[in-house]
Amino acid sequence: MGEDILVAFRGVQKTYDGDTLVVKDLNLDIRRGEFLTLLGPSGSGKTTSLMMLAGFEVPTQGEILLDGVSLHNMPPHQRDIGMVFQNYALFPHMSILENVMFPLRVRKVPRAQARARALDALAMVRLEGLDARRPAQLSGGQQQRVALARALVFQPQLVLMDEPLGALDKQLREHMQMEIKHLHARLGVTVAYVTHDQTEALTMSDRIAVFNDGIIQQLDSPRGLYENPRNSFVAHFIGENNVLHGHVESQDGERALVRLEDGQCLRARCPRATLRGSRTSVSIRPERLHLEEIGSDVNALPGMVEEVIYHGDHVRLRARVAGNEDFTIKLRYRVSRPIPEPGDAITVSVAVEDCLALDPIG
Template sequence: MGEDILVAFRGVQKTYDGDSLVVKDLNLDIRRGEFLTLLGPSGSGKTTSLMMLAGFEVPTHGDIMLAGKSLRATPPHRRDIGMVFQNYALFPHMTILENVMFPLKVRRVASDDARQRARDALAMVRLDALESRRPAQLSGGQQQRVALARALVFRPQLVLMDEPLGALDKQLREHMQIEIKHLHAQLGVTVVYVTHDQTEALTMSDRIAVFNDGVIQQLDSPRGLYELPRNSFVAHFIGENNVLHGTVESVTEGFVQVRLDDGQRITARAVVGAGPGSRTSVSIRPERIHLDDIGPEANQLPGLIEETIYHGDHVRVRARIAGNPDFTIKLRYRASRILPETGAAVVAAVAPEDCLALDPVG
C-alpha cells in the first residue's frame, strides 16, 4: 500500500440476507488528507461502506486496511476514527464542554489537559462562549458544530461523516458545507463523507465516489464527474441533464454521428466506445445550450418553446426538442435579452464536445 494511502478496501462485499449483495466487490483507496465523498441514492451501498470502515458493520468478504493494517480484529473504539452523524448523538445531560471532553475521558487523558483540548476544539468551531450550555439550548447548526468538535478533539487520523447536514435548513446547510471544508483545509485530517446530495458533494470534495447498486460507477474529481461522466447514471445523478435517444451511425476521431429517434442527426463526443448500429443516449447539460448562432460546427436542434421561467440570475426554458418535451435550456439573464414566448419556434445550438454519447437508457 502506497505511503499516501490511508484506507484501502480490498474485495469488500456485504450481504445481510446471504443472497443479495448491498456492496459488491468494493476496491477503493482513500488518500491521506483528502476529502472523499461517497455519493449515491438510498440503498446504493455508500452508508454500508462507511459503517464497515467505522466498525459498526462487518464485511461478509474482503478486507479493509487502515494505515496498512487490517481492521478485521479491531473494534470501533480502537480504530482512531472520529464520527459525525446526522442526529448529532450528543449527551443531553452533559454540558457542551463535557460532551466534547467525553472522547478524551474514554482515552484516559488527564482532566486538565482534556478540558483545555475541548475548549480549543470548541473555539475552532466558534462555540467556546457556550461551553456551559446543554445541547437542548442550542440550535441545530450549533449542535452539529459541537458534534464536529467532539469528532476532532482527540486528533483522529480519519473522520467519517454520515449525512451530517441532512437535518439543517438550506441556508444553514450551505454555510456549514463551507465551514467543514475550511476546517478540513486547516487541519489536514482525512474525511470520508456520505451524502445523497450531489450539490453538497460537488461543493466540498476533493474526489467523489458515485455509488449505484453496490458498485462505484465512477471515482473522480467534482469537475471530472460533471464534465465527463462515464455513463448515463453518473450524468443523470450529477447535475442537470437532457437526454436524447438515438443510434450511432459512424465514428470519427473520438466523435460519433448519431441519428436521433426523430430522424435528426447530431455529432457527439464518444464516451462509451459504441460502434455503428449501437443504441446510445446523448447527454447535454442545460447551461451548454444556446438559442443564438455559435458557429457552423454546432449541432442545430429545432423545437418549440413550452415554458419560460425567470429565476433571477438565469432563465430556464423548457422546450420540445428532438422528441423530448422536457428539454431544458438554462440562459444567463440579461436585461437586454428578449425571452422566447410559449409556442415560439427556436433552434437550440450546442457544440459537439458538449454532447456526450453514453450507454442507452430508457
C-alpha cells in the same frame, strides 16, 4: 500500500441476508489528507461502506486496511476514527464541554488536559462561551458544530461523516459546508463523507466516489465527474441533463454521428467504441445550450417553447426538442436579450463537445 494511502478497501462485499449484495467487490483507496465523498442514492451501498470502515458493520468478504493495518476484528473504539452523524448523537444530560471531553475521558486523558483540549476544539468551531449549555439549548447548526468538535478533539487520523448536514435548512447547510471545508483545509485531517446531495459533494470534495447498486460507478474529481461522466447514471446523478435517444450511425475516434428518434442527426463525443446501429442516449447540460449562433462545430436543433420560468439571474425554458417534450434550456438573463414566449419556434445551438453519447437509458 503506498505512503499516501490511508484507507484501502480490498475486494469488500457485504450482504445482510446471505443473498443480496449491498456492497459488491469494493476496491477503493482513500488518500491521506483528502476529502473523499461517497455519493449515491439510498440503498446504493455508500453508508454501509462507511459503517464497515467505522467498525459498526463487518464485511462479508474482503479486507479493510487503515494505515496498512487490517481492521479485521478491531473494535470501533480502537480505530482512531472520529464520527459525525446526521442526528448529532450528543448526550442530552451532559454540558457541551462534557460532550466534547467525552472521547478524551474514554481514552484516559487527565481531566485538566481534556478540558483544555475540549475548549480549544470548541473555539475551533466558533462556540466559545457556550461550553456550560446543554445540547437542547443550542440550535441545530450549533449542535452539529459540537458534534464536529467532539469528532476532532482527540486528533484522529480519519473522520467519517454520515449525512451530517441532512437535518439542517438549506441556508445553514450551505454555510456549514464551507465551515467543514475550511476546517479540513486547516487541519489536514482525512475525511470520508457520505451524502446523497450532489451539490454538496461537488462543493466540498477533492474526489467523489459515485455509488449505485453496490458498485462505484466512477471515482473522480468534481470537475471530472461533471465534464466527463463515464456512463448515463453518473451523467444524470451529477447535475442536470437533457436526454435525446437514438442510434449510432458512425464513429470516428471519440466522435459519433447519432441519428435521433425523430430522424435528425447529431454529432457528439462518444468516449467508448460503439458498434454502428447501437442504441445510445445523448446527454446535454441545460446551461451549455444557446439560442444564437455560437460558431463552427455545433449542432442546431429546431424546437418549440412550452414554458418560460424567470429565476432572476437566469431564465429556464422548457421546450419540445427532437422528441423530448421536457427539454430544459438555461439562459443567463440579459435585459437586452428578448425572452422567447410559449409557442415560439426556436433553434437550439450546442457545441459538439457538450453532447455526450453514452449507454442507452430505458
